[in-house]
Amino acid sequence: MTPKRRRLWLLLSSLGVLGVAAALVLYSLNDNLVFFYSPSQVAQKHPGPERRFRLGGLVVEGSLQKNGQEARFKITDLKGELPVVYRGLLPDLFREGQGVIAEGTLGADGVFIAREVLAKHDENYMPPEVAKALKESGRWQEGSGKK
């Protein structure tokens, strides 16, 4: 085999290997490599009480109850819901209807006990008056940033 042909061969086999790699990646991407789990995923998986994980979704409108340091609210992914209890300071951006990520464990009573709550900001930016106008005109979509 001449050096040129050998290089071609090598190149082709490299590409072939890359192709297999890409196939593997594609195969795995439609599964669950995630920074956080959604309520419906949690419902499927039943993580044990020892297990710490992150729960992500939107805070259900009107679900927030504050009782001194303790906050109780529900997180939804528009398919399922999960109640959350958290003791501590909530981030500035914590609003009903907004995305949050809570880290903690699932209590035996099915309430998620959060140790840390992070606000997940969506990709929408606009001045307050625009937001207000949108809401008034009814074109506002809840969680419009979420897939």
Add this chain to the structure above:
Amino acid sequence: MTTAALQVTDLACRRGGRRVFDGLSFSVKGGELLALTGANGSGKTTLLRALASLGRADAGTIVWQGADIAWLGHLDGLKGDLTVRENIDVAERLRGVTPDRQRIEAALASFDLAALASRPVRTLSAGQRRRTALARVAASQANAWLLDEPFNALDMASQKSLRAVLAQHLAAGGLAIAATHVSLDMPGARSLELGA
């Protein structure tokens, strides 16, 4: 063995921002031995490495025809933990060639290494080690030998063996280029003085 030929035109090499040599042109063909001579630092090693395409040339062309190169540098490339025979054997395999038992034994014999063949190279004396590296070249089926100071560390008897092996290589149509401070009076030998 097919015969090799080398044509060098207007070669220049720079190292560390300094010109080592330039405008070098010469040719060597099968059956010829070119001795590179010149003071320390005149560029013999630099030229040899460029010819083997181990080193970079900064101008000019190097054209090999039908060459299969065997290399011996200042550093011998022997593995101390392998035996003499293993070293030679592995070098051949690395060149993609199935080792030729007979050639290897002949090469070992011509450098008087038969008794040492299964000793780890680490335990050899300097000259024995150099002879092992030379035997590696002699055992190879290569037709173009590039040798950097092959006579280094050799005793008189081994120097004579090396001349004999070189003569045999040339007679078989091989080509050799050797950097050396020892004068090579051999049929077929020319010399090129660098830095002159």
Add this chain to the structure above:
Amino acid sequence: MTTAALQVTDLACRRGGRRVFDGLSFSVKGGELLALTGANGSGKTTLLRALASLGRADAGTIVWQGADIAWLGHLDGLKGDLTVRENIDVAERLRGVTPDRQRIEAALASFDLAALASRPVRTLSAGQRRRTALARVAASQANAWLLDEPFNALDMASQKSLRAVLAQHLAAGGLAIAATHVSLDMPGARSLELGA
């Protein structure tokens, strides 16, 4: 410089279960140069290392008197990342001696290294490097030099310089023992053939 003297009696060295030499007796004193000759593997390096107490002797005695040893082995012990001058300087300090500027410059000059003195050793050619190691020996205030194949890799001019430096060392009452395959025709030189 005090003069050194060496007395060796009935020395024997074995390596790897094999006798390298035995019953070796000789003496060297200030102003003398002993050339160790002999075929590759005859034990020159082994003897030199034993004399420097770098290697083990298996029988016999080695008695040095008033000796301060400078060593140059097959491996030169130079650090590639240090410059030529730094290497020489550091070697002196390691011997517990304050380097003598003038001696160092003189040694560099005698091996034609002045222009290379501030180059990292890594960038030198093989011969330039060997010359640096020799300059290190010449710059030392040692009175007993042990040199293993000092002529290795040197060009003709440098070989001549080395002879001159050796002669000067002997004239100043120094002692030297050198393993070599080059014949040393010098006043004060004797030779001891090993493995004969």
Add this chain to the structure above:
Amino acid sequence: MATLHFLANPARFRRFSARVLPALSVVTALAVAVGLVWALAIAPPDYQQGETVRIMFIHVPAATIAMGGYVLLAVLGASLLVWRHPLAALMARATAPVGATFTAVGLITGSLWGRPMWGTWWVWDARLTSFLLLFFLFLGHIALSNAYDDSERGDKSASILAVVGAINVPIIKFSVDWWNTLHQPASIMKLGGPSIHPTLLYPLLWMMATFALLFVVLVLLRTDTEIDRRRLEAAEAAA
């Protein structure tokens, strides 16, 4: 590549940069001034974030240009390895520290922004992690190109690293789409048009252009210095 070919010769580059740099510097300074006023004073606050949103005008351009800077580094590396452009090496040396700085700015502003918005300085999500890696790749490039006494060797070795590391750039870019991250997905380059209101979008785009100009000016300046340094070295070696 055409422009690079045109400029491949350091001397020609010198003439080019001498002509272009002064004007470009002035334009950049003006753009910075306008951009700052626009971003800090004129642009409205966000309906959610309030005034904090102004960090965006530094964070997003710095992050974007940092990634662009790495792409440039990889292109320069490839052209050094393949076409042996002498200028590519010098420009790569000039680019890496600038890119590292922009990356650091992106990291720091992101972190400062994350504290009030997310409630944390740092999480190991895919976007943040891969962007931190970008910073390390820049550092590695700088370290590698200076690790040899022979600067040519350093240039070429660093080029290989630059090319291999380029795979990280798409990972940064698409990390927010491929994985659930805390970091938000794209706002500007997204299907269905930007989700930033024009009153915020235009100053942001302006700042992007400004940062790009700043990047170019810094790289050109530093390339000039590199050429000087290389000449000095050559002169020293010849002496």
Add this chain to the structure above:
Amino acid sequence: MTAFAALFRRDLRLVLRRPGDVVVVLAFFVVATTLFPLGIGPESNLLARIAGGVLWAAALFAALLSLERLFASDYEDGALDLLLLAPGALELAVLAKCASHWIVTGLPLALLAPLLGVAFGLDGQSLAAVALTLLVGTPTLSLIGGLAAALTLGARKSGALLALLALPLCVPTVIFGTGAIEAIATGEGFGVHLAILAALALMALATLPWGIAAALRLAGE
């Protein structure tokens, strides 16, 4: 192909004749991993939670520890010149060297890890996950480390530089490696993680030998 096998076997033989280097690496792995239980105390569920991360981090360090010499000894004794001159593809030669490195470090690490995992109180499935992810992931580390080793040949401070270059590139592998053990704890399988680790390994296999070979050619100049 014979050249590939020859180099592979030469390197293995060299290691077997001088096992010290490998032994030090394995010892490091054991010491580094046992260090964490000591620091944290015997709280077992905490230990089990960090086990994956600790084993992977220690494996990463251990792999890098030995990689520094992968090409350096060939570089220093001139054997690299012979490799560069060999008519076969340098890319394959590089692969042979990385493979033999993996056999003597990555493989033993993967085999040793379950034993250490027991000390961390991992359950059976997690032990399997540790061993399998290391088995699939360590070749990537060997290749990435090989690139860093080749790039830093003859450089000053090559050890730290090697680690500096290699560590960031190893991050994805480590993330998915430890992620697999996490995933088990949540009751999912780790098949996806394994698939991604395999994908990373294949990507490294397809691309890095080219880079390593180019770096070695540079070093020869």
Add this chain to the structure above:
Amino acid sequence: MTAFAALFRRDLRLVLRRPGDVVVVLAFFVVATTLFPLGIGPESNLLARIAGGVLWAAALFAALLSLERLFASDYEDGALDLLLLAPGALELAVLAKCASHWIVTGLPLALLAPLLGVAFGLDGQSLAAVALTLLVGTPTLSLIGGLAAALTLGARKSGALLALLALPLCVPTVIFGTGAIEAIATGEGFGVHLAILAALALMALATLPWGIAAALRLAGE
């Protein structure tokens, strides 16, 4: 004594040929320690608990990464012969080499550790503990690593075995180093730990140079 200083300075100079090289070492620490949380997860109070282990593991890694070559390069280029021939005590020479090694690995790590500790969420007292324990403990690592390095010189297989035995010697140091940080968390002081670390370091200082020197003399033969 001048020989000691000369060797110490030669080694430092070899390492410090350029100031950028130190930066590389520091960068390496930063990368090595920041990448650890990756494997373990971002939970901040967990991070603080393992911070001690992480920093100590990085120190151990750094010590071994460079120690392997501490004597090997001198052995391979013949400089070891010059050392053996030097009239001063070889034990002192060995100490000089270990000291210069420590200056460029242990010391920077100890100085940098508090900064890195902040990233791990350590409180003030723990930061002090990390820095002090590393300062007192890393010389021991350098010396033990030096012994392992000297033992593996040359081709004796027994050397590998001894090196394997040498590394576990690091365990006590590592235990008390990480234990100090643990102790603070439980509200005790770390004075005792520091005292023990110092005792270990002094023991190493008093005994190991003899062992290293003996191993080097064997390698010279």
